[in-house]
Amino acid sequence: MRRRLVIAFLAVVFVAVVLAGLGGYVLVNNANRRVAANADLATANTLITRVKNAEGNVKGVDCKTALPTLGCTRRLLNLIRLAGEVDGAVLILITANGSINGAILPAHLSVNDIHVDRLLAGNPVAGTVGSATFAAVPIENTLIANGQFSGELPVVLVTKTTAAPAGEAMYFLIASSISLALATIVAFWLASRISRPVTGAVKATSQIAKGDLATRVPIVPHEYPEFAILSSSINEMAAALERSRDLERQFFMSISHDLRTPLTSIRGYAEAIADGAASDSKAAALVIAGESRRLQRLVQDLLDLARLDANHFKVNIGNIDAAAMITSIGEAFKPMFDEAGLNLVVNGGEATPVLMRGDPDRVAQMIGNLVENAYKFAKSKVEISIATRNLYSQKESHLIVVSDDGPGISQEDLPFIFDRMFSSARHVARTGGSGLGLAIVSELANAMGGKVEARSPISSDGGTSIVLELPSS
Known part of the structure; x- marks a missing residue:
C-alpha cells in the first residue's frame, strides 16, 4: 500500500510540474517574442527618424530636399544601418497593387505576414513568424496624396531570430528536480503515516475474524481524526463482539442449568414412582407436572424469541x-x-x-x-x-x-x-x-x-x- 501511495503522489506531482513548466515555458517564450517584436518596431522607427533628419549629400544627392527619391532613401538607410550597427534591416518597396519591388523578403516572411494593406494605409506592422520577429514601418512618401497611392511605398523592415529561453529551461529543470526530490520525501512520509494505521486496522480485524476478540487497534496520538475514528469503531466492535460472546456463554450455561434442574427432578421422581419407592405418588406426580410446565415455559420462550428474530411473530x-x-x-x-x-x-x-x-x-x-x-x-x-x-x-x-x-x-x-x-x-x-x-x-x-x-x-x-x-x- 505504501509503495502505491508513493507512486501515486509522485505521479501527480510530476504531471503537475511538467504541465506548469510547459505552460510557463510557452508564456515566457511568447512574452520574449512580443518584446523582441516591439524592439524591432522601435528600431525601425529610429531608422526612419534618422533618415528624415539626415543632412548633407550622399554621393552628390541632397537628401534633405530629395527625401522622396528612392535612391537617396536607400543609401541613407544603408549608411544609418551600418552606423547604428543594426542587423536585419532592409528597405522594401510596395507597389500600389500590394506586390514587393526592388527587394527580396527574408526567407521566413511572406507578403501575407507583413500585412501589405495595413502598410499601404500608413500603419506600422509588428509580429512573429516561427522563431523570428519582425517590424515593418512605412516611410512617408509624397506620392501618397489625397488618400491615393500612385507610386511605390518605401518600408523599413527589421527582422530578428529569437533564441529559445535556455536560461528559463535550465531554471525549470533545476526547480523540477528540487520539487520532485521534496515531493518524494513528503510522499514517503505521508504514505507511511496513512498506511500505518490502515495496516494496523487490517491486522487487528484479521485477528478478530480468527476469533481473537481481545485484539484492539492502537490509537496513535496526533493521528488523523478519520483514522482515530476508524480505530475506535473497530475497537468498539471488538468489545461488543467479545461481550456478546461472553453473554452467549453465560446464556447457554444458564439455559443448561434451567433445563437440567427440572429434568433432574422429573427423572428422580419418575424413577421413584417406577421403583415403588415414592411414599406419596400423587405428590411426586404433581412435582413432575410442575417441572414439565416449567420446561414447557422455557421452550416456549425460546420459540418466541426465535419467531421475533425471524419476524414471524404476529x-x-x-x-x-x-x-x-x-x-x-x-x-x-x-x-x-x-x-x-x-x-x-x-x-x-x-x-x-x-x-x-x-x-x-x-x-x-x-x-x-x-x-x-x-x-x-x-x-x-x-x-x-x-x-x-x-x-x-x-x-x-x-x-x-x-x-x-x-x-x-x-x-x-x-x-x-x-x-x-x-x-x-x-x-x-x-x-x-x-x-x-x-x-x-x-x-x-x-x-x-x-x-x-x-x-x-x-x-x-x-x-x-x-x-x-x-x-x-
Whole structure:
C-alpha cells in the first residue's frame, strides 16, 4: 500500500510540474517574442527618424530636399544601418497593387505576414513568424496624396531570430528536480503515516475474524481524526463482539442449568414412582407436572424469541383496558406471592378504565414476565401501577410500572438487562420464570410501537422499577 501511495503522489506531482513548466515555458517564450517584436518596431522607427533628419549629400544627392527619391532613401538607410550597427534591416518597396519591388523578403516572411494593406494605409506592422520577429514601418512618401497611392511605398523592415529561453529551461529543470526530490520525501512520509494505521486496522480485524476478540487497534496520538475514528469503531466492535460472546456463554450455561434442574427432578421422581419407592405418588406426580410446565415455559420462550428474530411473530393490535388487566394479573399471581410470603400491591386497578393500544394476549404476557422477574428479586413487596404521560411529541401514552424492593441493578448492568443473553450477577431470592422474560418484553414492546426501560435504584435501599410504555387509544 505504501509503495502505491508513493507512486501515486509522485505521479501527480510530476504531471503537475511538467504541465506548469510547459505552460510557463510557452508564456515566457511568447512574452520574449512580443518584446523582441516591439524592439524591432522601435528600431525601425529610429531608422526612419534618422533618415528624415539626415543632412548633407550622399554621393552628390541632397537628401534633405530629395527625401522622396528612392535612391537617396536607400543609401541613407544603408549608411544609418551600418552606423547604428543594426542587423536585419532592409528597405522594401510596395507597389500600389500590394506586390514587393526592388527587394527580396527574408526567407521566413511572406507578403501575407507583413500585412501589405495595413502598410499601404500608413500603419506600422509588428509580429512573429516561427522563431523570428519582425517590424515593418512605412516611410512617408509624397506620392501618397489625397488618400491615393500612385507610386511605390518605401518600408523599413527589421527582422530578428529569437533564441529559445535556455536560461528559463535550465531554471525549470533545476526547480523540477528540487520539487520532485521534496515531493518524494513528503510522499514517503505521508504514505507511511496513512498506511500505518490502515495496516494496523487490517491486522487487528484479521485477528478478530480468527476469533481473537481481545485484539484492539492502537490509537496513535496526533493521528488523523478519520483514522482515530476508524480505530475506535473497530475497537468498539471488538468489545461488543467479545461481550456478546461472553453473554452467549453465560446464556447457554444458564439455559443448561434451567433445563437440567427440572429434568433432574422429573427423572428422580419418575424413577421413584417406577421403583415403588415414592411414599406419596400423587405428590411426586404433581412435582413432575410442575417441572414439565416449567420446561414447557422455557421452550416456549425460546420459540418466541426465535419467531421475533425471524419476524414471524404476529401481533393483533386492539384497545386494552390496562386497569382491568393489571387487576386480573394481580389476582392470578396472588397465590404464588402468598406462598412466598410476599405482598403484591396493585394500584389503579379499580380506577376508571385506562385504554391503551396493543395485543391483549401479548400485553398480558409482558406484564406477567415483569411480575415474575420482580418476584425473583423482591424482599417483601412487588407493586403494579399505572401512570400516564406524553410520549412522541403530543401523543399521550400509558405506563405500566412493576416495582420491587430487591437489591437493585448495578449501573454497569442496567443498559443490558433486556439483552436476551444477559445474566445478572444479582442474588436471586427465589426461582421462577425462564430468565428470558425481559428480552421478550423488550421485543414485544418494540413490535407494538412502545418501549420498556429499567430504573434502579429507586430508593436508598435499592429496588428496581420496570416501566412498560404503550400508546394510548
